[in-house]
Amino acid sequence: MLIIKKLSKTYGNGVQALNNINLTIEPGMFGLLGPNGAGKSTLMRTIATLQMPSSGAIEFNGKNVLSNPQSLRPALGYLPQEFGVYPNVSALDLLNHLGLLKGLSDSKARKAQIDMLLDLTNLSAHSKKAVSTYSGGMKQRFGIAQALLGAPKLLIVDEPTAGLDPQERNRFHNLLNDVSENTAVILSTHIVEDVSNLCPQMAIMNNGQVIKQGSPSELLNEFNGKLWRKEVAKSEISDHRQKFEVISQRLVNGISEIHVLSEQLPDSGFLPLTPELEATYFANLHLASNQTIGA
Amino acid sequence: MSTRQSILWPLIGHELKLQLSQPSFAIFFVLAALLGSFIMQNQPISVGVEVWGPYYIASSIVKLGFGLPCLIAFFTIKASMRDFQHNMVELTFCTSITKSHFLATRWLGLFSATCSIFFAFIGGMITGLHMMDIGAIDYSIMLTAFVWPSVLLVLPALFLGVSLFFAVGLFSRTPMVVYITAGFCFIGYQTLLMLTGSPIMAQPILLSETLNEAFRLIDPVGASAFFEQVKHWTVEQRNSQHIMLDATLIANRTFVLVAGLAILGITYFRFSLTLPNKRLKPSSKSNVLVSHTTYENRQVHFGTSDKLKSLLSLCKQEYLLTIKTKSFALVCAFLAVVVGSEVVAGLSYLETMGVTPLPTTSVVVNRYMHDVIPNFGSLFIAFFVAQIMWRDQEYNVSGLIETTPATNSQFFIAKWLTLLAIPVTFIALSITVASALQILFGGAPDLILNLSIFYYAGAPLVCLASLFLLIHSLVKSKVLGMILSFVIAILAQSNLGYYIGIEHGMLRFSHTPILIHSQMLGFDASSQAFNDYMMLWSSLSLLFILLGFSLYRRGLDISLLQRIKVALANNRRGVSGFALAGALSVVASIGSASYLYYQINIVGQYKSQSAMLQWRADYERKYIKYQGLAQPTVTDVKNELAFFPDERRLALSSTYKLTNRTKKPINQVLISTNQLLEYSNVDLSNATLESFDSHFKQYLWQLNSPLLPGQSLTLKFNAKYQQNGHNNILQDNFLSSNFSYFREVRYLPFFGFVKHYLLKSDHLRKEYGLAPLPDSLTLEQDIAHHQGDFSDDYKWVTADIIVSTVKGQTAIAPGELVKQWSEGNRDYFQYKNANPMRHALAYFSFDLKKSAAKVDGIELEVYHQKEVSELAQEHLSAMRDTVHYANKHFSPYNAKQLRLIQMPNILGYSGYALPQIMLLDERLGFGVKRDNLDSSFDHLYRRTLHETAHQWWGHTLDSALTEGSSVLVESLAKLTEVLVLEQKYSKEYVLTLVQYEHDRYFNGRGTSRVQEKPLYRADEKHLLYSKGAVTMHALVNKFGANTMAETVSGLLAAHHYPKAPATTLDFISQLKKRVDSNDYPFIDSWLKQVTLDDWQITKQSIVETSDGSYLANICYRNQAIKFNEQGEKLSAIPMDSVQLVFFSQHPQHLFNKPNNSHTLASVSVLGKQQEQCVEHQLAARPTHIALDPYYLTLDRNREDNLVIVN
Structure with missing residues (x-):
């Protein structure tokens, strides 16, 4: 269970990106809805240990993530809103590398999971191509694959369906649904339909604050x-x-x-x-x- | 105005604003102005040459040529690559801009930016000029002096450079390609300047005249054509004459402009406003999802072996991502080319006239290990550290990588190990390239020596990398980190820090003593100092690594303060191993710094340059009152010197007999002792110590009774000397376990005021508040001052020397070995000199092989490494020939033995002669390839001959210490070279040497900063050696070898110690005694005047006569310039004669061969300023006619001496 308490973040230029965020996220899909600039990505990055908040606390399964980010990382899967890749490195090599970093040290298990993820994201045929040469949709699918490497207990996906065609998007929704049985999945998006279709719990953010949270039906x-x-x-x-x-x-x-x-x-x-x-x-x-x- | 034109001007305005408003432009602008001012104020000032004059200003301006590639490259990135760098291509190319507008505006912006920087440089020069303390400036001359070379030399170079780099940037679209191109241009230009003997370069080599001519044509800055033109300019011309557009310069400037235009044309026709074509492979594989696989997670593990696997993966990824880049490939290519060219140069050239070295690994390694790898390596490391540290952010991969469970330590170690691998890669590449070339040249690479480079060249780079790693952990931007890293790298590898007060080696992180490999010593000379420095740098590096790790930036927007807080919190939580390592590194840093400081400052007695100058100025102020005080001279020496090679120290116990050789009684004796030696028990008989000045180490003794002329007293003292190699290696002493050498001249007591402490430069004297020194006396004035007798200056002694050393080593000192014994673990050697010799004693201890021979009862010994025994025999042969010749023709040698010792290359000798002992460099004397003597000159024989000759010229004839004294040392040694080489080889063989010396004289004259003195008063090297050689050859040619030998023999007889020392006037007098008075003008022309001929064949015709012979009608003239003893130009030039020679083949390869069938005839002709004509009947038709092909005159332009017959 992920508990976020009084989380605030003010950037060096004075912009307050997060303002007293309080959330409790349990296994299952959790939708984070908000317009551009609402603070969703800042919150995602902060949960993913990439940024330090100005104040507040984040706990995952009872452990303080901010003082000990390493306690979360083995259980974390993260798909940033925007990400790059190293040039001239194939999807297979990069997944292998990320897999090793995520603790998939057993080569057989790693290979099996990578093959599975490449299959799930429909990248098997392109696995030996450099990810830097991928189209936008393929790169996004690669991002999904890498986020699912290992055994994530907290999956953070920030605008995951951007650039995906409808078929891929549906497939991805199903995949998230599968994963969310044992995993807390935070789906950050501004596409209301995605949250509506997938998430039993959700929050709406605006101007760095959670302005509403609950189930979609409660909000309705x-x-x-x-x-x-x-x-x-x-x-x-x-x-x-x-x-x-x-x-x-x-x-x-x-x-x-x-x-x-x-x-x-x-x-x-x-x-x-x-x-x-x-x-x-x-x-x-x-x-x-x-x-x-x-x- | 058309729409297109209306767009163009705003575009140009926009481009100029973009280029000129960037912060880096302002920085460059200020730096260029400072550089201009600095160059102006620090250019070596020539006597009589005005700093505002055309020569001085133009020669300063052309030096900017070095920096042009780097300057242009920097601004090229913005001009030609910004659209690609910032993904603006689609937006820019889809506007209505035309190709010509695009290219014109971008090119103009680049040209304007670089021109503006150049103008800032000129502005700085003008400012610097006005900050100097100089007399009145002639502004009309000065302004033209700035404008004309700028327009003629620099602007065309900028035009070519801008066009070239603009094209490179536009087509490569890669900044690194531009920077590497700049690097190639920078290195290539310097190499060409060096190989064409440019006076700009510190160590010019004159490789071939053909290369010179070619480079004069293509030199972008025109520096070589400029220096060729001004080579013979007098001081007056340098102050008033501007550069002329002569044929060479016109051709050069035309070439540069045409090349620039050609590049612009190619750029215009090849460039298009379209995206580059990328080949896309059609995918045959379906993109439709057909999978029914379901997601399953996998067990993850974080045990030690799992962590190790992920670390290895990180290392592999970091390394591959670094080396599989264009920039790394280019850097490697650059390094391979530089190392390769250095090694080829090193293996192809040992010295002039085709002499090449043995292809040893030592030669190879010394070409790149202590300069190429550290200099370029540190800059490349600075670049790649930035790439590695900021790669994840730049590629925006942080979100994927840094959210994984890999720990900070894994990331950090992977980055550090990758950095470690980069210098290893550079060094491995360098060794591979160098070894391949060594094998190609017939050598066998030494594996151990090559492997040692990884430590000696790699360790400082790894330390630098660790510091750069910390810097990038601290700063917020990659550019800032790179700039700081570059500054540190430059300060570490250069002496530029001196100008901002960073002079001490310990203040320059990663600085180490320069390691030069010696076949005799390995790296022993400085390896201990190197290790001590590395102890400090590596313990500091460990600290930097720990700090860098603590503050490692993981994630986004995490401030330094936040990282410090986390680091402190981690420490509080008790990361004990980490804290312990930190504490250990601090302790190790402090300990190693203290030890190093002790070695440098206490043992090595380090003084900064300014402290040393201040010390000398203070000494002068305090002790100048003793100048002129009559002092005794050492006349007998009893020395006991003990070498302790393993401890790099020596102990000396001396007893001197001091004699009053003056004509006055002596009441006080001021004894000056050296700073580096620790003196004790200094005791002067019959005297009371009045004072001891510990700061200047001066003992002032009051004699109990005056020491009358001819009377003596005794001085006893002990001295100790410890060497550690931490400060610079001194040329005159070196102590190591394998080889020890101590030349005592500078270190043993001086009596009276020490003149060599005087600051000589007017500029320095003024800076330190001292009055200018009075002008030195001319030879004639000095003779009058000394009433014709310089005997007071004699420093000759008899000596009884005992030298001891460790068992197994031989100890050498001047004199006859009279006794040798062992005591304890030491061997003792006693040398005696019953006959007086110059008080310039030297002592040695080594384990070298002795090869010996005997000539005229004199024992000749060569001490050398056993591997070079054959070369030792050649030295013995040269010594034997010279000693025999000199004994027979000059005077008998005044000792029973003569020794030659192989010297380590680190001491920087080529050859050096001491009384009865000669020193010869291990490379020039014992590393020479001898299987190419047919195509090279026998410098090995010549050099040994030369040094042997000094036993007469310097150590028998001790010339008067006045103007021209070195002429009687070096020029007479050159005379001996001519005489003995003629005997050994042939007269014609000597011509090769004379031709070389002739050219070297003119090169030296072109770079000299003073008005040339006639040879009899000369002190510049190119006069003593080169003009001396040509002069002596001309004199031998004119008067014959016997007359010249009799002349110097007479000189020796008349001026041998203790008779009054000789001056050059005595030599002239001896010569004139033996020749016809009609030849006096010839002698004066060579020795007492400066004569520069310019022989020229103006017309020629060859007509076949009825009898089948040929009638040659040749017209010629000699536009000679002559200066008298006072340096005044003579208007009436007496006629000189010269040979006119007819050849049936190009004389290039004939002039130094005995007359053969291709040399048809040789006639002597008289030359005047006006054209003369001469007719000569020839049996065969000549193909070439040459004036003075045998180098019997100093002809400043030899190109017009030869004509090819139609």
Whole structure:
């Protein structure tokens, strides 16, 4: 079990990336949702022992990760949002190297797992090619493979499906689901659908803070009957924004549709919005940003 | 204005802003200005040459040529590679910019940046000039002196360089390729300057005139054409004459500009604004996921063997990632080329005229071990440490690698081991290249010696790498770490630190004494000092490694403070082994530093240069009052000297008889003793010690009764000397277990004020608050001052010497070995000299083989390594020939023995003559390849001959200590060379030597900083040796060997000790006594004047006559310059005669052969400034006609002496 207590991180330039984060993550999928710049990657890197927080504590299975990062690393699998690879090193060689670093010292077991992971990520045919020559999707699949090397008990995947085609993405979701039976998997993303499909527990982050956490269904219930939608002409959008609490705007069949948060029917042109995670996510962000402004 | 044109100007403006506003430009700008100022203020100042004059300024400006490749390379990266470096190619190339705009703006930006730096350099020079304490400046001359060479020499070089590097950068897209190209240009330019005898270089070699001519054409800066042009400039010309666009310079400048334009043209036609074509292999394999495998995790292990496996994997990965790069391949290629060229040069050249060395590993190793590997290796290590330490961040792999369970220690050790492997790789590569070449030259590599390089060259680099590792752990940026590393590397490997107060070896991390391998000593001369330095550097390195490890940066954005906190917390938790290692390394560092400091400063009595100069200035201030005080002279010596070779020390017990050779009574005796020797029991008879100055080690004695002229007293003293090799190796003493040598001149007591402590340079005297020294007297003034008798300066002694050493070694001293015995574990040798000899005694102890011969009752001995016995016989032969000749023609040798000793190369002798003992370098005397004598000159014989001749010229005839005194030593030894070589080989053989000396004279004259003195007053080496040789050859040719031998024999008879010492005027007088008075102008022309001929064939025609013979009509002239004794140019030049020779083959290979069928005729002609013509009947048609082909004049331009007949 991963416990994060009062975690804060302020960069040298004064930017506060994390602000008093408190989370408890148990084995299974945990979705971390938030817009760009919310602090998700900083939190991921901090949990993955790559960064030191300004304050707070992280415990994994009862051990203090910050004072003893080595206690976590044997159990850690990490796929960063962006990563590079050494030039001219094949996937096989790099996985072998990473496998050895992760304690897969038995060559047979290492080979078996690498073969399995290459197969799972559909890279077997390209295993002898330099990873630096891979396309974006292949490189991402390689990242997934390396994160799963060894026996991770905590798997952190930061924007893992970026660059994957739908088929690969589905496959990866299934793979994560398999892994999460015995492993805490933190899925950091801004794709609401991924969290919605995969994660029984989730948190929403914004401006370095966790603004909401719980199960997706709990989050949905919160805004039941309070979300409304309306198709509007482009020229009316500005006016509606002034009149109502517009939480999001999107195009449906080429026509602008606004979503509004309101305790009651805002006006006659609005229709109730069937609760879905994306709408509640925007509603939370909206509320959080209003609080920030108010504050 | 068209759109294209309207774009161009903003683009140029943008480019200029980009290049000129980068911080590095500002840094370069300031550094260039400082460098200009520094060069101006530190250029050796020639007497009479104005620092603001054209010669001085131009010769300073051309020195910038060295730095141009590095300067241009630096700015090239931004100009030609920035789009590729920052992934801007697609964005830039898709704009409306045209190829010509792109190339023009980038090139112009680069050219402007480098030009601006050059102008900063010029600005610095002008500033430096104004900071100097000089007289009035003629600004019109000065400004032209700056502008003209800049425009003529430097700007075309910049044009070519910028075009070349721009193209290299554009097409390679790799900064390292540009830097390596710069390295090649830098090394290549220096090598060519060295091989073409450029006066810029410290050790120029004149390899071949053809190479010189070729290089004068292609030299990018035109420095060689410039120095060729100014070679014979007088001081007046140097101050007023600007560089002329002569044919050579026009050809050179045209070549440079055309080459630059050609490169630009090629760049334009080959470059395109498209991405490079990459070949993509079509994948035959499906990309569709068909697998039904399910994920399973695997058991991970973290036992010791598992950790070892992951460490090995890290090491392998780090090493492969380092060496499998273009930059590493280029560095290796660069190193291989440099080492290879050094080794080839070392094996192809020992000295001039085709003399090559035996292809030993010692020769090979000395070419690259103590300079190439440390200098380049440290810079390369600085570069690769940065690559290794920042690789994960640069490739953005940290997220994958640093989240693994591998520990910090595993990462750190892997990086350090990789760094360890880099110098090992460099050294292995160097050894491989060098050994392959050695085998090619017929040598057999010495495995043990080669393996020792890994320690001697590798250990300092590993220490440097450890420091660089720490630096990169501390700093936040790779560039900053690299800059700091480069600065430390440069300070460690150069003397530049002197200028910022870093002079002491202990302040230069990883500095070690220079190790030169000797066949006789191995590395023994400095190996102990090296080990002591390495003890310090390695214990500090251990500390650096531990600190670097503690502060190792794992992860992102972890500040140094956070890392320090973690390190402290770890220590508090009790990482006991780590703390213990840290404590041990601190203790070891302090201990080794203390020991090293003791060896350098206490035993070695280290003084910084400024402290030494201050000491000398203080000495002068305090003791100048004793200058001129009558003092006694040593006339008899009884020495007991004990060598302790294994302990590198000696002990001396001396008894001197001091005699008043002056004409005045002596009341006080001031005895100056050397700083390096520890004196004790100093006692002067009949005298009371008035004071002892421990700072200057001066004993002032008051005599109880005045010492009258001719009276004597006794001085007794003991002295001890300990050597450790920690400070520089001194040429005149060396103590080691295998070979010990002590030449006492500098170390034993001096009487009165010690003149050699005086600061000579006006600049230094001013800096230390001393008045300028008065001008030294000319020969004639000095003779008048001494009333024609310099006998007071004689320092001749009789000697009774006992030398002892360890069993098994031979101890040598001058004199006849009268007794030899053993006592305890020591052997004793007693040498006696009943006849007085110069008080320049030397002592030796070694275990060398003795080869001996006898001539005219004189025992000749050569002490040498047993492997070179054949060469020892050749030396004996040269000694025998010379002694026999001199005994017969000059005067009888005044001792019963003459010894020649093989000397270790580290002492830097080529040859040196002491009374009855000669020293000969192990390489030049005993490492010479002798199977190519047909194509090389016999320098081995010549050198031994020369040193043997000094037993007469220097040790029999002890010339008066005044102007020209060395002429009677060196030029008369050259005369002996001519006489004995003619006898041994032939007159024609000597011509090869004369030709060489003729050219060497002109090279020396071109680099001399003073107005040339006539030979009879000369003191410069190129005059004493080279002009001396040509002069003596001309005199022998004119008057015959017998006349010359009689002349010097007469000189010896008239001026042999204790008769009044000779001056060069005495030599001239002796010569004139024996020749016709009509020949006096000839003698004066060579000895009392400076004559520079310029013979020239102006016209020639060959007509076949009716009788089948040929009538040659040759016109010629001699545009000679002559200066009188006072250095004044003579307007009326007397006519000189010279030989006009007709050849039927190119005389290049004939002039030094006996007259043969190809030498058709030789006639003597008289030369004037005006053209003269002469007719001569020839039996056969000549193909070549030459004036003075036998080097009987000093002709400043020999190119027009030869014509090819149409």
